[in-house]
Amino acid sequence: MSFAELQKKARQEWDELQNGDIPQIIVGTATCGRSAGAMAVIKAFEDALKEKGVQAVIVEVGCIGPCYAEPLVNIAKPGKAVIAYRNVTKAMAAELVDSYLIGDDPLPHYTLGTIGEKTVEGIPRILDTPSFKPQERRVFRNCGIIDPTNINHYLANEGYAGLNKALGMTQEAVVDEMKRSGLRGRGGGGFPAGRKWEAGLKAKGSQKYVVCNADEGDPGAFMDRAVIEGDPHSVIEGMIIAGYAIGADTGYIYVRAEYPLAIRRLERAIKQAHEKGFLGKNILGTDFSFDINIFPGAGAFVCGESTALTLSIEGKRGMPRVAPRPRTTEAGLYDKPTLLNNVKTFSSAPMIITRGAEWFASVGTEKSTGTAIFALTGKVNNCGLIEVPMGITLREIIFDIGGGIADGGKFKAVQTGGPSGGCLPEALLDTPIDYDSLDAAGSIMGSGGMVVMDEKTCMVDVARYFLDFTEIESCGQCVPCRLGTKQLLDILKDICKGKGKKKDLELLVELSHSVHGGSVCGLGQTAANPVLSTIRYFRDEYEAHINDKCCPAKVCKPLIAFHILEDKCAGCTLCARSCPVSAISGEKKKVHVIDQKLCVQCGVCMEKCPKKFSAVECVSPKEKIMEVA
Amino acid sequence: MSSVTITIDGIKISAEEGMTVLQAAQANGLYIPNLCNHPDLRPAGLCRVCVVKQDDWKITISCKLPVKEGMVISTEDPAVQQIRKNTVELLIANHPMTCLTCEADSKCELQRVAHYVGITPDSINRYRRSVRSIPLDTSNPFFDIDHNKCIMCGICVRTCDELQNINAIDYAQRGVASLISTLGNKPIAESRCESCGECVVRCPVAALATKKSLQPMREVRSICSYCGVGCGIHLGVRGDKIVGVRGDQENPVNRGSLCVKGRFGYRFINHPERLTTPLVKKDGVLVEASWDEALDRIVEKFSEHKGEKFAALASARITNEDNYLIQKFTRAVMGTNNIDHCARL
Numbered sequence: 001m002s003f004a005e006l007q008k009k010a011r012q013e014w015d016e017l018q019n020g021d022i023p024q025i026i027v028g029t030a031t032c033g034r035s036a037g038a039m040a041v042i043k044a045f046e047d048a049l050k051e052k053g054v055q056a057v058i059v060e061v062g063c064i065g066p067c068y069a070e071p072l073v074n075i076a077k078p079g080k081a082v083i084a085y086r087n088v089t090k091a092m093a094a095e096l097v098d099s100y101l102i103g104d105d106p107l108p109h110y111t112l113g114t115i116g117e118k119t120v121e122g123i124p125r126i127l128d129t130p131s132f133k134p135q136e137r138r139v140f141r142n143c144g145i146i147d148p149t150n151i152n153h154y155l156a157n158e159g160y161a162g163l164n165k166a167l168g169m170t171q172e173a174v175v176d177e178m179k180r181s182g183l184r185g186r187g188g189g190g191f192p193a194g195r196k197w198e199a200g201l202k203a204k205g206s207q208k209y210v211v212c213n214a215d216e217g218d219p220g221a222f223m224d225r226a227v228i229e230g231d232p233h234s235v236i237e238g239m240i241i242a243g244y245a246i247g248a249d250t251g252y253i254y255v256r257a258e259y260p261l262a263i264r265r266l267e268r269a270i271k272q273a274h275e276k277g278f279l280g281k282n283i284l285g286t287d288f289s290f291d292i293n294i295f296p297g298a299g300a301f302v303c304g305e306s307t308a309l310t311l312s313i314e315g316k317r318g319m320p321r322v323a324p325r326p327r328t329t330e331a332g333l334y335d336k337p338t339l340l341n342n343v344k345t346f347s348s349a350p351m352i353i354t355r356g357a358e359w360f361a362s363v364g365t366e367k368s369t370g371t372a373i374f375a376l377t378g379k380v381n382n383c384g385l386i387e388v389p390m391g392i393t394l395r396e397i398i399f400d401i402g403g404g405i406a407d408g409g410k411f412k413a414v415q416t417g418g419p420s421g422g423c424l425p426e427a428l429l430d431t432p433i434d435y436d437s438l439d440a441a442g443s444i445m446g447s448g449g450m451v452v453m454d455e456k457t458c459m460v461d462v463a464r465y466f467l468d469f470t471e472i473e474s475c476g477q478c479v480p481c482r483l484g485t486k487q488l489l490d491i492l493k494d495i496c497k498g499k500g501k502k503k504d505l506e507l508l509v510e511l512s513h514s515v516h517g518g519s520v521c522g523l524g525q526t527a528a529n530p531v532l533s534t535i536r537y538f539r540d541e542y543e544a545h546i547n548d549k550c551c552p553a554k555v556c557k558p559l560i561a562f563h564i565l566e567d568k569c570a571g572c573t574l575c576a577r578s579c580p581v582s583a584i585s586g587e588k589k590k591v592h593v594i595d596q597k598l599c600v601q602c603g604v605c606m607e608k609c610p611k612k613f614s615a616v617e618c619v620s621p622k623e624k625i626m627e628v629a
Numbered sequence: 630m631s632s633v634t635i636t637i638d639g640i641k642i643s644a645e646e647g648m649t650v651l652q653a654a655q656a657n658g659l660y661i662p663n664l665c666n667h668p669d670l671r672p673a674g675l676c677r678v679c680v681v682k683q684d685d686w687k688i689t690i691s692c693k694l695p696v697k698e699g700m701v702i703s704t705e706d707p708a709v710q711q712i713r714k715n716t717v718e719l720l721i722a723n724h725p726m727t728c729l730t731c732e733a734d735s736k737c738e739l740q741r742v743a744h745y746v747g748i749t750p751d752s753i754n755r756y757r758r759s760v761r762s763i764p765l766d767t768s769n770p771f772f773d774i775d776h777n778k779c780i781m782c783g784i785c786v787r788t789c790d791e792l793q794n795i796n797a798i799d800y801a802q803r804g805v806a807s808l809i810s811t812l813g814n815k816p817i818a819e820s821r822c823e824s825c826g827e828c829v830v831r832c833p834v835a836a837l838a839t840k841k842s843l844q845p846m847r848e849v850r851s852i853c854s855y856c857g858v859g860c861g862i863h864l865g866v867r868g869d870k871i872v873g874v875r876g877d878q879e880n881p882v883n884r885g886s887l888c889v890k891g892r893f894g895y896r897f898i899n900h901p902e903r904l905t906t907p908l909v910k911k912d913g914v915l916v917e918a919s920w921d922e923a924l925d926r927i928v929e930k931f932s933e934h935k936g937e938k939f940a941a942l943a944s945a946r947i948t949n950e951d952n953y954l955i956q957k958f959t960r961a962v963m964g965t966n967n968i969d970h971c972a973r974l
Contacts, residue, residue, distance in 0.1 A: 300803060317800055322674035324693050402943065476781065476800065476807025477675050481713070483719040486805045490757035507755050514715035517688055518677045 003164040003284055006276055007155055014156030018076075023056040023101055026074040026082075028144055030063035030229040031261050036070035037089070037578070039289035040249050040301035044093035046074075054101050062230015064144030066131065067377075069112050072144070075100060081118035084126055085110045089262060111545055130400045131382050136363055136389045138371045139186075141349050143230030148265055151272040154233040160278055162350030166241045167286050169353075174245040175201050180351065182369035186305075187213055187342035188446040189419065189522070190368070190435035193349075199329035200246035203337030208248035210290075211340040213309060214255035214262070217301040218418030219469060221449040223342040223373040223385050228262040229253070231347070232269035238346030241276060241353060243290040246339050250291055254309050257296035269302060301473035305521050306340045307332075308475065320521035344373060347468045364390035368434035372445065374416075378452035379406045388433065395429040398452055409454035412553075413537070417446025419466045419473075420526030422533025423459060425518060442533040444526065458555035459538040460545050464492040466530035474523065481524030484515035488531055496556040498621075500546035509535060550621040557601040561622040564605075566591050568615035575605035575616060595627065635700040637661075648851065650691040661704050664690045664720075664833055665782035670791055673783050677716050678742055689872070711843065714746045720780050721748060722756035724834075726916050731835050738833030739780060763808070764804055768816035771893040772829045772839050776808050779836035784811060785828035790888070797822035809836075824889040830875070838891075843872045853891040857949045858882060860891055863870040871895050931949045931963065940967035 001009075017024065025045050029038045030467050042058055049056055064072065069086035073098065076082040085096065092110060099105040107122055113126030119466055126132050146153035154160070166174050179194025179311050199210065212235060216224040228235060239251045254262055272294050273279040281289045303312045307321035310333040326329075332338025348370065352360045363371040368390040374397065377383045381403030388397060394414055398404070405411050413423040422432065422443035431437050435445050453462065471485040488511055491504050512528030519525045535542060544550040551559040564575070564584075567593045576584040576592055583599040586592030592615075594605065606616040619625055632643050637654055644653030649672060662678035670693040681691045684704040691702065703709065721743060728734050766774035767789075776973050786809060789795050797820045801810035811820035829837040845865030853860040853874075861880020866875035876885035897903055906967045907923035908915040918926075931939070941959040943952045953968065959968045 239789040249915050302803070319800070322690075322693060324689060324695070476803050476805070477783070479675070479716050479719055479780070481808065482781065482805060483723055484715070484786045486759070487719055487722065487756060490759065494757065503755055510711070511715055511719075514712045518680060518712040518716055520674065520677075 010152035010155035013152045024076040026059045028072040029060040038071040041071045044090035048094040048097040063226045065385035066162040078488040081114040081120050084112040109518040136371050142389045146416045149468040162353035166353045178404045181352045181360040186344035201341035205337045207336045208434045209333045210242045210251040212253040214343045215297045218447045218449045221375045221447045232265045234347040238349035284407045287503040302475040310560040319477050365434045374448045374450040376450050379454040380452045390434045391432045393430050412455045413453045415451040417444035419469045421446045422529045425537040457532040458553040459541045463534045465532045470527040478520040480515045480518035495545045497558045554618045560620045561625045574608045578604045578608040633698040645695045662745045672788045673686045733835035747770045768818035778834050784831045788828045826892045855890045921923035939963045943970045
């Protein structure tokens with residue numbers, strides 16, 4: 001069957017589903033949806049439909065991003081706008097069947113918005129809401145829209161059109177299109193993808209490989225998983241195009257073994273692509289052949305580093321190769337020319353070929369084109385995956401898309417780029433999101449983690465947290481990373497305990513620079529970023545810890561103490577009854593007292609003390625208690 | 630091979646194309662501090678101590694940097710010095726301070742590097758000290774493994790792989806927990822280690838050290854008596870006793886390498902039960918005899934057993950020349966082709 005015929009058939013199937021007479025209940029069942037209870041919601045819908053004798057199709061799709069609204073269910077009634085429902089429970093499922101499928105009340109208070117052009121009164125269009133308006137969905141184009149297990153859904157939505165077009169172009173023209181798009185590697189480094197493809201094409205060798213890095217390891221980053229689970233064919237198509245462009249016949253997807261659903265989706269998608277002739281021998285009747293293997297990751301963060309990753313596929317210990325060394329495009333997997341890109345980079349390729357480099361570069365900044373995906377998390381109201389045009393400011397992301405700081409708190413810092421990134425303060429909130437601006441500010445784009453912190457966050461503790469991660473995840477081969485991260489962590493731990501010395505700050509900075517300059521790979525070179533950026537922007541907090549034994553955010557337990565205010569305590573006994581170590585004594589209706597020797601600073605008393613009294617106070621440094629007393 | 634000229638700290642030196650900057654420096658008698666480099670092994674680039682600045686631009690490691698005509702290298706650039714010093718300080722902050730009783734004392738590469746980069750008590754005291762406390766692996770009869778002294782240079786791993794092709798050890802674990810380990814982290818005696826000791830002699834510290842033995846008062850150059858290879862050795866002698874053996878780097882046969890027997894099997898020399906005279910059987914009992922008596926007896930008995938009655942079994946412990954003579958003797962004098970060889974040690 002020719003591509004046009006395949007596409008026509010797929011479109012028919014898609015159109016029938018979209019314009020059919022049967023309502024669709026579209027449930028996000030990516031890993032995130034499942035952990036929020038999406039499978040139980042599906043069961044509830046099935047039961048309700050059966051019980052009421054209502055006909056509807058349940059379609060499982062990937063994730064559209066807003067974690068705060070999971071489980072997400074879209075209901076498409078024939079002739080009506082598609083309505084997205086948030087935080088759907090089993091009870092809500094039954095209610096929706098009754099009210100909206102049988103009746104005609106869309107229950108607007110449950111909705112997130114409507115999807116598409118049609119509108120429903122009383123419900124905003126999702127794209128008009130502050131959380132979605134600034135977003136530009138490109139890599140996520142199909143996530144949460146199509147059924148990822150049905151290749152026809154992908155085909156009907158421009159799927160494999162890029163491959164079809166690329167096969168009619170020369171290899172050079174494909175590479176040129178990628179170069180002109182300005183796409184930079186989405187794994188975090190931001191190396192121009194087109195230039196890498198060009199190097200792959202020019203590399204000499206009869207055997208070449210294409211490798212997709214899906215070893216997403218940054219804590220809190222899960223966009224690659226969302227893309228694979230929601231739109232696996234886009235990654236596969238990108239890899240096939242890359243294989244054609246550089247002259248490779250074999251591809252590997254190195255995917256985290258901890259992503260079982262993503263692996264299943266990939267396996268299924270690869271099988272389907274074979275059946276349709278997009279993979280295997282003589283793809284779409286040309287003399288180009290390509291196949292893809294899935295390689296479940298070895299379970300180390302450092303295996304996400306490109307050279308460690310290729311060694312890991314070879315069955316060796318995942319340790320980054322030491323520079324000076326040939327580029328991966330010259331000698332990568334099995335020492336053969338290898339094009340290695342991130343999931344999102346490959347997923348972008350089909351769009352670039354189908355719609356053209358100019359279209360791709362039409363959003364973003366001059367040097368960082370296209371969109372960026374972030375896993376927005378921490379103290380924001382709307383956490384989740386977002387896709388935004390490059391150049392958008394941190395402020396827009398946090399306060400518009402993120403809906404501002406949770407619990408009415410005050411913004412303190414935002415950490416971008418995962419454990420290798422840095423913490424940026426309020427003064428830099430207007431920094432545009434692009435590779436170079438973030439780099440200049442002392443952070444990185446990285447894999448797209450974005451953790452928002454409020455004033456209740458201790459910046460020394462944050463640096464300690466990230467160093468704890470890098471120290472464990474260092475591969476251990478080079479001294480600056482193996483022992484440098486340990487030393488930085490030991491010093492930070494001491495500072496958090498009030499054991500910091502006056503010269504520690506100087507040593508932290510000195511060591512950070514040496515770890516940066518001396519380490520073998522990117523993990524080590526960027527490991528000290530959380531330390532350097534927090535010292536750069538929050539030096540006063542370090543000094544308070546070291547000089548005054550004070551944790552201004554009142555987080556570091558050895559530096560804080562809880563105290564009951566005599567004039568406010570009503571003697572309700574709630575705190576005493578909640579204290580896990582029985583450190584609080586006091587009779588009913590009399591002032592309670594915390595025994596500082598027994599107290600473990602868990603803070604439960606403060607949480608439990610009724611708001612109307614607010615009698616428990618947290619102080620730092622501990623000595624302040626003496627003053628109060 | 631053509632020669633190129635590079636400049637190291639203002640000194641112009643010539644080097645062969647294909648050399649690394651570190652090799653070129655060493656060939657010209659210039660010291661660039663390093664820990665994980667070994668001339669017999671491929672460079673690893675792990676210790677980061679040989680860091681240099683290339684062409685006033687890039688900070689990189691000299692052990693993997695190929696020389697290029699006109700290259701300008703600085704080993705004293707402030708940024709280079711800072712990285713190098715911090716790196717060595719980190720190693721020392723995590724290393725036991727037991728130099729006086731350490732096997733490697735005075736030949737320790739870490740000591741040498743520390744002196745060179747200028748480590749002082751003040752610079753070390755800034756750090757949080759932490760030394761591992763992994764029990765010694767004393768399972769091997771000839772050497773001990775002390776992970777707490779290990780600086781993870783990987784020279785032992787590469788020696789076992791590149792030189793010996795045994796691969797008894799490799800990296801295990803990760804981060805600060807990483808260590809050199811046998812398969813399954815079993816004691817070395819339960820691994821496929823052949824106890825050749827090549828890793829022990831290359832260990833820059835004393836993470837691998839021969840079991841405590843007396844230091845020699847003098848050395849005697851000799852040839853290993855174990856087999857026909859004839860490895861060159863230096864016997865370490867104290868008084869009239871042999872207390873150690875090391876391979877002769879100058880000997881073209883082994884270029885310093887030795888096997889387990891040659892390196893560690895010397896105690897038989899001073900063993901009280903060692904035979905020092907021939908024994909001749911008289912009335913069913915072996916008694917000490919002179920060489921003349923023994924040889925006369927051999928001549929007498931051999932003459933009676935010429936031809937197919939006779940067979941000779943030669944030993945791998947004698948030289949090739951002696952083995953040749955035995956077969957010649959067996960064929961030409963004893964008149965038989967019954968000649969064989971144990972062909973192994």
